[in-house]
Amino acid sequence: MTATPTTPRPEAPSDEDYLRLDQQICFSLNAASRAFGSVYRVILKDLGLTYPQYLVMLVLWEHGELPVKKVGEHLRLDSGTLSPLLKRLEAAGLVRRERSARDERSVHVHLTEEGIALRERARQVPRRIGAATGADLEEIRELRARLDRLTAALDAAALEETPGCV
Template sequence: MTATPAPAAEADWLRLDHQICFSLHAASRAFNGLYRVLLKDLGLTYPQYLVMLVLWEQGDLPVKKLGEHLRLDSGTLSPLVKRLEAAGLVRRERSTRDERSVEVRLTEEGAALRERALEVPRRIAAATGFDPHEIGELRERLDALTAALDAAALQEAPGCP
């Protein structure tokens, strides 16, 4: 018995160039490649840059809160913070309020690095070829996509109503 071929429209769903996840993956890799070049002079990797962005914006934070901002678990975040500490950009200190909690604080050198990093987002924005309005719209759409996918994952998780 031979299988009936899937209709063309259905078969197209499995084409790589029709996968939104792959388009996002490719764009992410392209961003990472450009960030690698732009961050080299700052001595940061892209994930380290993200940690620094949160600390420049929020100030001192417990590792747990830092991970929430970055959507990273402590197993991924801790090595990043340790490397930033070894570079003299942050300090890790036990919280005086809760000994179980470790706070991440910028050093003077880490705070000063912010000035040198100001050019990075400008160069990234210019590289996209988008105007500021288009960048804002894209970010809003991606944020909405993230929220929708998070909600769908919760619904699909075993044991969810």
């Protein structure tokens, strides 16, 4: 009987290994986010949009007129961050903000004709971003699904850590 060669098992990481920067998932996600930001900056320059403005436009192209609060919910942004974005998009002639006739506390965001027309020019953005990743469509879908699960798990963990939350 011949002995089969065994692959050496990697050693279990030490406590010190866990404190290495290259072992931090948050750092890897942040670095990837910054790299995406650099690519988006180049691609979106032709549209005259920043990445956060592009995200607002994506929400409005998908859902149409929305209250500011709903736009913020879709993007996970508070009104203090969202209001300046909307103000710049309005100054660029892409959106219009109006107080609700039914509830004056609520402000609705509408796309202008120029904002609607920009959608056609933006169609090439996802393909260009996809090409920049070097990943095929299935890999991108799998990564998105894993990131969505990670986000949900972190949201749940944050709720558990928040005093007074059930």
